[in-house]
Amino acid sequence: MVQTTPSPTLTVRRQSTAEIQTQIARCPSIPSLGSVNKALQELLGNDQRLTAQIAEIIRRDPSLTSRLLRLVNSVYYGLNTPVNSIEEAVFYLGVRQIRQLAMVTPVIEDFQRLTSQCNFPWREFWQHCIGTAILTREVTAHVPGPSEDADYIAGLVHDIGKIVMAWSFPDHFAAIHNVSLETKRPLVEIEEEILGISHAELGALYLERHRLPEIMIISARYHHRPEAAPQHRHTLAAVRLADMLLHSENIGISGDYVPVTREQCFNSAFWNQLLAKTPEAEQALVKAALSRTLEQIPHMLAGMV
Numbered sequence: 001m002v003q004t005t006p007s008p009t010l011t012v013r014r015q016s017t018a019e020i021q022t023q024i025a026r027c028p029s030i031p032s033l034g035s036v037n038k039a040l041q042e043l044l045g046n047d048q049r050l051t052a053q054i055a056e057i058i059r060r061d062p063s064l065t066s067r068l069l070r071l072v073n074s075v076y077y078g079l080n081t082p083v084n085s086i087e088e089a090v091f092y093l094g095v096r097q098i099r100q101l102a103m104v105t106p107v108i109e110d111f112q113r114l115t116s117q118c119n120f121p122w123r124e125f126w127q128h129c130i131g132t133a134i135l136t137r138e139v140t141a142h143v144p145g146p147s148e149d150a151d152y153i154a155g156l157v158h159d160i161g162k163i164v165m166a167w168s169f170p171d172h173f174a175a176i177h178n179v180s181l182e183t184k185r186p187l188v189e190i191e192e193e194i195l196g197i198s199h200a201e202l203g204a205l206y207l208e209r210h211r212l213p214e215i216m217i218i219s220a221r222y223h224h225r226p227e228a229a230p231q232h233r234h235t236l237a238a239v240r241l242a243d244m245l246l247h248s249e250n251i252g253i254s255g256d257y258v259p260v261t262r263e264q265c266f267n268s269a270f271w272n273q274l275l276a277k278t279p280e281a282e283q284a285l286v287k288a289a290l291s292r293t294l295e296q297i298p299h300m301l302a303g304m305v
Contacts, residue, residue: 012172014196023168024202028114029210054098055086064105068093071101071303100152104130104304107156111163118166118173121253127301128252129156134300135242138293140235142286143274154219154232155239161203161220162255168202169195177255187256188224200224226270237273241265249294252301262291 015023058065065086072089073082083089090098108126115122136155166173172195179190188198204221215232219239222229226236244265246252265271266287275283 012169012175012194014194015169015172016196020168020195020197020202021205024164024206024209027164027168027206051087051090054090058086058090058098061105063109064101067101067105067304068098071097071300074299074303100133101304103153104133104156108305111160114163114167118170120166120173120177120255123305124253125159125162125255126252126305128246128254129159130304131246131251131297131301132156132158132239132242134297135245135290135293136235136238138290139238139242139274142289143238144278150213150215151235151238153213154215154235155242157203157207157216158219158223158239158243159199159203159254160207160216161199161201164202164206165191165195165199180255180257184257184259186258187254198224226273234274237270241268241270241274244268244270245290245294246297251294251297 058068068086068089069083071077072092073079077092079092083092093101108130112122112126133152133155137152140151162173165176176187176190176194179185179194180187183190188200191198200221200223204217207217207220215235218229218232219236222236223239223243226233226240229236243254244260245262247254247256248260248262248265275286278286
């Protein structure tokens with residue numbers, strides 16, 4: 001059961017544009033990823049990737065080490081003997097998984113500090129964000145068109161506006177999610193009615209203020225309407241499709257409770273945007289691949305969050 005903070009008698013006032021901008025300015029900035037993760041990213045980007053070197057850098061970050069071992073020992077990998085060595089974990093996981101863990105670990109820890117004052121199922125929310133990132137990359141790997149290096153991070157931060165809202169307007173955030181849970185109406189519609197701005201626009205304004213990469217800003221602002229994005233539409237359609245598919249399987253919690261089925265996802269405008277020109281037989285193969293990944297994601301998330 002999702003519970004939120006205020007009592008039913010608490011009322012909140014719709015905010016003006018100036019009030020919203022003031023609160024965004026007060027919201028803490030995103031800390032840099034830190035020297036350990038920069039060192040790891042540089043090493044992973046090198047053609048000469050030595051397991052011992054990667055393991056030595058991972059050891060400097062206890063949180064990353066913990067996630068690494070949890071993930072490799074999760075049901076997803078199905079190993080008969082538990083892995084206790086970082087070197088062995090690096091061997092099993094490979095560079096791609098470690099790169100994703102290196103991105104996720106600092107981002108989630110930074111954002112956890114912004115949401116401590118709001119009562120919300122945040123662990124399930126992080127699972128939604130990470131699951132969207134994983135599935136976005138899976139979508140872009142299976143459909144025709146450009147595959148951007150930033151597709152994973154675009155999926156990871158698409159709902160950052162909800163985190164900014166929880167920190168900047170905790171009472172509004174709670175009221176919005178009470179209404180969303182009770183009415184099953186579109187979340188963006190409720191946000192605009194109660195607060196005066198959607199999480200999509202709020203997240204984009206926050207990212208713009210802190211001069212973060214364009215793909216992150218566009219993903220935050222247009223992840224509900226990829227067709228309106230000035231660029232990166234292919235990646236945003238993948239983010240939206242991934243977001244919907246996770247919702248259809250009840251993987252994690254985004255705060256949006258409008259029911260959606262897997263069939264609706266595979267018949268959506270976003271699916272057509274990505275695969276309209278692909279023969280039906282190939283579309284069936286993509287659906288099967290994404291369905292297999294959807295079955296694996298809960299086990300992966302159990303090892304990451």
